[in-house]
Amino acid sequence: MLFVKITPEEFEKFTHKHFSHYTQTRINYEAQQQAHLLGVKNDDGNVIAAGMFTEARALKFFKYFYSQRGPILDYSDISLVNFFFKSLTHYLKQHNCLYVLLDPYILENLRNADGEILQSYDNRMLIRTLNQLGYQHQGLPVGYSKTSQIRWLSVLDLKDKSEQQLLKEMDYQTRRNIKKTEEMGVKVRQLPIDETSRFFKLFHMAEEKHGFSFRNQQYFEQLQKDYQEYASIQLAYIDLNEYKDDLIKKLDSLHSQLKDAEVALEESPNSKKQKTKRTQLMQQITSLQRKINDTETTIASDGSILDLAAAIYIYNDYEVYYLSSGSNPTYNAYMGAYKLQWEMIKFAKAHGIERYNFYGITGDFSDTAIDYGVQQFKKGFNAHVEEYIGDFVKPVRPVLYKLGKLIGKL
Missing domain, CATH: 1.20.58.90 (Methane Monooxygenase Hydroxylase; Chain G, domain 1)
Known part of the structure; x- marks a missing residue:
């Protein structure tokens, strides 16, 4: 085996064949200013592991590396895991790295919408192996975090299911709401980038309602530019x-x-x-x-045209991702959010995509959870819950890393 920098073409070919997150794609790599494509090739010269690592400045003179939802490899192959991450540490030392963060796209538990475990995945050997290599597991937290990716995702399985079957498996009220949007003539269209402000106005209403602040309008404009035709803002509206x-x-x-x-x-x-x-x-x-x-x-x-709800979506070969959204609560009676979801579920089916990813929830399944309403909305579409393994941090320069944490500069 050989640990190497791989080409964008090799990375694209590998991710087309291996399940991966939308952040681990060639198109995202090409949008980055500082990113590394690293992989392992076998004796036949074939790529058997790959990951995109972005870099940023840390403590002025060092670098911080991050592989978002990566790297991509067979984590059950412990010899490959050992080789990849030992080699990665050596590579990072050569590139003035202070520390590296990973959050692999690896399932910890598969749950129903109420949080009951349907299937567990034994990751103890993997966690132990990575810990021995200095990649410290950060635990299995519940809730939202400003410093790490969400660990709990709500996902609808579309594989081998017709539109009629998907509707039948939804909650009665969800199915009824979708039908009502069609009876009222609620429509969905894609917004061009220069109309992102219409989305952001609705998104800001969601921020105010739920008491959070996430990103500015320019962030969403850039996201569409970065992911090109794989990202879009969809608007649900009605002509009164x-x-x-x-x-x-x-x-x-x-x-x-x-x-x-x-x-x-x-x-x-x-x-x-x-x-x-x-x-x-x-x-x-x-x-x-x-x-x-x-x-x-x-x-x-x-006025006669009402903007009801809007959301930004990204898709790859494997999933349609429902990332961020907002709606006007004054017009809840028109149920634009239901129309949005149904149209994009049909979009996924039309493109042969087998997963519709409603994205993050807190993982708190009590009726007092801050996202209880959001969870019930996603549950209505018959989505299940996927709990992921979480973060790993490797201090490449442990003393400086510890100092940076102590003084609050990381």
């Missing part, structure tokens, strides 16, 4: 003029049915069936007229 016209057509139909019912009652004044039908039609007419009035009021105050 079209919606109102549809309501009016339905109202006209109800009035016609009511006339027929009244004629039938004149012919059979004691018909219980026709009396019930007339009562139901009058109730439906009243409800529909109220919707038309409310819609006209909203058009007058807010």
Whole structure:
């Protein structure tokens, strides 16, 4: 075996054949200013392990390296693990590295949406091996962190399932909400980069609602530029003029049915069936007229086109990732978020992608969790939960690393 720098072409070929995260792709590598493609080749010259490592300045004179959701290799092959990470340490020392962070895309537990373990993966040998090599496991935390990737992901399995089956396996209310968005005429379209502000306005509403601050608008613009056609912002919106016209057509139909019912009652004044039908039609007419009035009021105050919800997505060969989103709570009745998810699930199916990744949750499955509502929303689509192995940190220069931690500079 040989530890080498590999070419972007070799990296791309390897990630096309081996399950990997969207951050471990050639297109992400080409967007980075400082990144290293490192791998192991066997005696036949074939790449059998690979990873992208970005670098950044640490303590002014040193470097910090990070392999986000990497590197990619067969972690059950302990001899390969030993060789890769021993060689990596040697390489990092040559490149003035202070420390390196890894968070491999390795499952710790597969759980249902309520947090119950369905399958466990025994990573003890791997953790022990990496610890012996100086790559210290940072534990199995719950919650969100500003310094590491989320460890808990909500994922919908699309493999060998039709759209009809996916809908059938969803929660009844979720399925009903999707149907209602279609009845109301909620649409989804991709926003061009120069309309990112429309997404960011909705995203900022989510920040205010949940009391967090994540990224600025320029970050999301750059993300789209970096990932090119593999990243997009999708907007769920409604044209209230079209919606109102549809309501009016339905109202006209109800009035016609009511006339027929009244004629039938004149012919059979004691018909219980026709009396019930007339009562139901009058109730439906009243409800529909109220919707038309409310819609006209909203058009007058807010305009005819309403931005309901928006999200930024990235996809690769294996997954569609639902990264960040926002919605206008004033328009929750139009349920734009449900339409967004369903359209992008169909997008994944159309592109032969087998996983729809709703992305992060806290891992706190109590009804007091800060993301309880988010978890219930994702659960409604029949998503399961994947718990990952977490972070490993290797202090390449242990004394300086410890000093940096003590003075709060890392």
